[in-house]
Amino acid sequence: MIKSLPNKLFTLLFFLLVSKGLAQTSRENYIALDRALGDQSFFSGHLTGFLLYDLDSQRVLFEKNSQIRFIPASTTKLWTLFAASLILQDSTQTLRYVSSGDTLKIWGSGDPSWKYKEFKQPDFQKFLSPYKIIQFSDANQVSPAFGYGWQWDDYYYDYSAERSSLPIYGNLVEVKKVGNRPEVFPKRFQSSISITDRTIRELERKFHSNGFEYNPNNFSGGERFIPLITSPQLTVELATEITGKKWIYKPEKLPAENQIWRGAALAPLLQEMMLESDNFIAEQMLFMVSDRLFQTLDTERAIEYMVKTYLGDLPDSPKWVDGSGLSRHNLFTPRSMVALMEKLYRVLPESQLYSLLPTGGQTGTLKNSFQAAQPYIFAKTGTMSNNYSLVGLIKTKSGKTYCFAFMNSNYPYSASVVRKEVEKVMILVRDIF
Known part of the structure; x- marks a missing residue:
């Protein structure tokens, strides 16, 4: 499970990680990523949260504002996916x-x-x-x-x-x-x-x-x-x-x-919900989860149950109110998003998880972005006015697979502008980690 990091200790920690051999990446690579997200970067003009997590060593490699809550938009569907996969299993109610x-x-x-x-x-x-x-x-x-x-x-x-x-x-x-x-x-x-x-x-x-x-x-x-x-x-x-x-x-x-x-069958519905970001399916998923658990269609009760039983060990308590992410009342921190993503990574078969996550340059909401000869981003997008998030997995040139959450809020321009800058950072991560 992901361990949270106080921001004031981060700079010292990533140097210690390198010096103690807990990461293979050089100090210069960490500095490059810090610069890409720092005070002189594009991301200094609005609120940004980022966390990069090593699934093998189960350690945080880099973070910025990962303790701050953001409006997740459609990345909320990752939470709905987790609930549906555990409770409904293979078929609909x-x-x-x-x-x-x-x-x-x-x-x-x-x-x-x-x-x-x-x-x-x-x-x-x-x-x-x-x-x-x-x-x-x-x-x-x-x-x-x-x-x-x-x-x-x-x-x-x-x-x-x-x-x-x-x-x-x-x-x-x-x-x-x-x-x-x-x-x-x-x-x-x-x-x-x-x-x-x-x-x-x-x-x-x-x-x-x-x-x-x-x-x-x-x-x-x-x-x-x-x-x-x-x-x-x-x-x-x-x-x-x-x-x-x-x-x-x-x-x-x-x-x-x-x-x-x-x-x-549940699988085709989950795939449509995740790849095409279908809000209707996501909302009905939580209805079915509630029906399976309580014989009533009560989204609030289903969410409360999931948080208390399966998500009680998150770094930060989530404010989770719907299945789709349409509500601005949803609030999650990047480190809790990564913690949830790690749970999905451990619970779902690898082939199933990758089939459910949009693939950069190939499928779903990432079909026209993050294009590369070798796909490297497998993640759920979340877009709402003044909010853009990307949460999922990244395969780097070193052969490693990392989990990440990249959340942006309160920017005054179009989401496409932010998305292009996010892509630059993820290319950097792919190339140096």
Whole structure:
């Protein structure tokens, strides 16, 4: 487990590390990295935290402000990955149920895969075939549709889809441009579209309803998906259309004696969550974790459980509030990020971990950055206005694999500017350590 370092002792410590043979890198290399992150560098203009950790010797090689808490943005998904891997293991929690004659009573467990993207589907047709009537309840959902601290004006962007116990179509409507007008799917929402003279370029959902507006003179069709306002009534209507079964809504409490249906493989969902930074999947992951642990969908309770049971030895207590990182209330230190990353490194098979982490120049959110003939960065990105983080593994030219966290906050320019400077530092690490 990573050992924290007081900042005042760091300069002395890395010289001692070298002199005692605890690191193979020369003093000049440490000085070069210190200069790249120091008072005269690009990173002196905003708050930066950095930590480099040797997984073999289990020692910190370099750190700067690693004890300060930063907004992690989507690197929060590493925490969700840890929870899902330990608690859910290999398959989703799709729903809980009890049967009574020709009626099946179900409570959704948060599985996001039904009619979402190209995932292999839970076989609802086969599962429901013995029953004529499906009675649906959402009484087991404790957490609301939106996470704590999410920005209200993100409601019409697909990265801020609502959470629900039994989502269908990812709680999104799909938009296609046909001529100068939009066509949507599910088609039931086509009649909810109206024309406006507002100077908007996309199809926009109204704030309080699943009604939509567009301006045919300006319509560009750039937004492919728009979040829906979820409701149990909409769930049963969509489910009735899809399955051909009669669904009714009755908010009964989940009985203590119930059965579980785990309807889909977990691995493809985890991969999409990590490589494409899918917020919706991440949020639903914590719903499923909560269902598995407590038979309720309670994100706060699931997080509290994980922190107390599996993460009690972190260098700094985290403030962890959602699954995706959409909330600015999430706060983690670089050294706790590295400690979590080390746990993932020890818990997951190596091939699985590398398949889940975006690879520089090749996959996911790092496909167009950190490019090299030999990939060297395997890490989760996190970007939010004025915040950019990168947490993961780096393979250096010496053949070593290190764990790192590089967190930036309070900068006044675009994230792409910071990302380019971060890349310069990581190239330096690759070449000299």
